[in-house]
Amino acid sequence: MKLPVSTEWLLHCATSLAQLEPGATASAAQLADYYDLPAPYLAKQLQALVKAGILAATTGPRGGFRLARAASEITMLQIVEAVDGASMPYECREIRRQGRGALPPEDCRSICVLAEKMADAHRAWRASLAGVSLADILAELPAYAPERTRSRLTSRA
Amino acid sequence: MKLPVSTEWLLHCATSLAQLEPGATASAAQLADYYDLPAPYLAKQLQALVKAGILAATTGPRGGFRLARAASEITMLQIVEAVDGASMPYECREIRRQGRGALPPEDCRSICVLAEKMADAHRAWRASLAGVSLADILAELPAYAPERTRSRLTSRA
Ligand code: FES
Ligand code: FES
Numbered sequence: 590m591k592l593p594v595s596t597e598w599l600l601h602c603a604t605s606l607a608q609l610e611p612g613a614t615a616s617a618a619q620l621a622d623y624y625d626l627p628a629p630y631l632a633k634q635l636q637a638l639v640k641a642g643i644l645a646a647t648t649g650p651r652g653g654f655r656l657a658r659a660a661s662e663i664t665m666l667q668i669v670e671a672v673d674g675a676s677m678p679y680e681c682r683e684i685r686r687q688g689r690g691a692l693p694p695e696d697c698r699s700i701c702v703l704a705e706k707m708a709d710a711h712r713a714w715r716a717s718l719a720g721v722s723l724a725d726i727l728a729e730l731p732a733y734a735p736e737r738t739r740s741r742l743t744s745r746a
Numbered sequence: 747m748k749l750p751v752s753t754e755w756l757l758h759c760a761t762s763l764a765q766l767e768p769g770a771t772a773s774a775a776q777l778a779d780y781y782d783l784p785a786p787y788l789a790k791q792l793q794a795l796v797k798a799g800i801l802a803a804t805t806g807p808r809g810g811f812r813l814a815r816a817a818s819e820i821t822m823l824q825i826v827e828a829v830d831g832a833s834m835p836y837e838c839r840e841i842r843r844q845g846r847g848a849l850p851p852e853d854c855r856s857i858c859v860l861a862e863k864m865a866d867a868h869r870a871w872r873a874s875l876a877g878v879s880l881a882d883i884l885a886e887l888p889a890y891a892p893e894r895t896r897s898r899l900t901s902r903a
Contacts (some may be wrong), residue, residue, distance in 0.1 A: 592747050597841055600860045605847070625845030634856070667865055678747045684754055688782030690762070690898045702886045703757045706822055710874035719869035720840045729859045741847045 595634050596672050598626055602635065603668050604644065607660040607723040608735040614653030615742050623742050634672060641671035660727060679707035686713055709714035753829045754793050755783055760800065760825050762899055763855065764880040766894040771810030772899050780899050791829060798828035819882060823875035836864035847875040 601618050609615065619630035635654055638644040645657040656663060669696055681704035685692050700708075727735075759777050766772065774792055778785035792811055795801040802814040812818060838861035842849050857865075884892075 590747050590830055592835045592837070594837065594839065596836060597838055597860070600864075601841055604860065623845050623847040624841050627850075633764075651835055665860075665867075673747055678749045679753060679756055679827070680749070680751065684783070686756055686782050688780050690780040690895065691782075696888070700830050702883055703754070703761065703822075706875070706878045706883070707757075710822075710871045713874040714867045714871040716872040718863070721863045726863070731853070733800065740846065 590671055590678050592663060592669065595630070596669055598624065598631060598632055599638060599672050601658070602669055603638065603663065604739050605652060605727055606644065606656055608726055608738040609655065609743070610658055610739065611657070613743065614647055614651070614655045616653040619653065620685045623649065638668065639672050641667065643667055643671055659724070661724035663723045663724050664719050665721045666715055669718060679704070679710065679711065681707070747835050749826065749830055751878055752787070753783065753826055755788060756791055756795060756829050757822065760795065760813070761811055762822065762895050763801065763811060763882055764884055765895040766900070767814065767896065769812070770900065771804055771808070771812045773810040776810065776899055777831050783898060795825065795828050798824065800824055800828055816881070818879050818881035820880045822878045823872055825876060834865065834868045836861070836868065
């Protein structure tokens with residue numbers, strides 16, 4: 590069970606964009622430079638966050654990415670699921686219905702108790718990440734962070 | 747982020763073994779037959795559960811697998827981690843230390859707040875599964891289940 594390596598990239602990129610002045614943007618090249626990441630692959634992932642409504646992309650010579658809504662309205666869960674998808678890591682293939690021990694259909698009307706407990710665990714994971722917004726993350730950064738991020742992220746193309 | 751397909755197999759096999767009479771065993775072939783699973787691959791995975799101290803294997807003509815300890819002492823988390831390993835799905839590669847935005851070492855003495863929140867979520871997932879034992883699962887099965895499991899699982903080799 591692994592999340593893509595790019596999960597870390599996008600969590601950090603979104604956190605950095607959350608520190609820009611309102612209306613300011615950063616390009617994929619600037620973000621790639623800031624974290625020393627492969628620009629083309631990062632650009633693709635940033636587009637996935639645009640598709641998910643987390644980032645907005647503006648075009649033109651001064652174009653780039655910014656948050657699509659307030660930092661308090663973007664959760665870590667939304668970012669992680671934009672990168673990796675929202676499907677559950679545990680897959681129930683209904684093995685209770687197959688083989689010599691197969692249960693009759695009338696005993697399979699409700700979800701298998703094992704699948705249900707796995708779903709409970711996934712819900713706990715989701716709830717934990719849904720409870721943390723980018724604003725919460727910013728609140729835990731040192732006071733000098735936003736100024737430093739802005740100058741290093743946007744001072745060159 | 748995917749758990750191996752065999753996670754479902756082993757959760758079900760352990761649940762079935764938990765329904766046997768004390769001391770009784772079932773072979774890999776019997777378990778494979780019961781759930782219509784590929785026996786050689788299942789046997790390998792059952793050995794992983796033996797290694798993890800969840801199952802015990804006895805050899806000889808009447809040999810097979812049984813729980814290594816009481817059903818109340820075996821959690822879903824132990825089974826899932828015996829199958830998939832215990833490493834965290836999120837991997838922090840410390841990207842805060844690289845690129846144009848690299849933080850100085852003195853700012854990286856504690857864990858990155860993003861990595862910490864991801865670890866919190868993983869802890870919530872683990873706690874959820876650690877809170878469910880095989881005895882809890884058995885308690886949710888219908889009253890006729892153990893008798894049915896025993897007769898279908900062990901009536902032929
Ligand atoms: S049938 Fe899929 S978890 Fe039980
Ligand atoms: S440096 Fe890895 S999550 Fe922040």
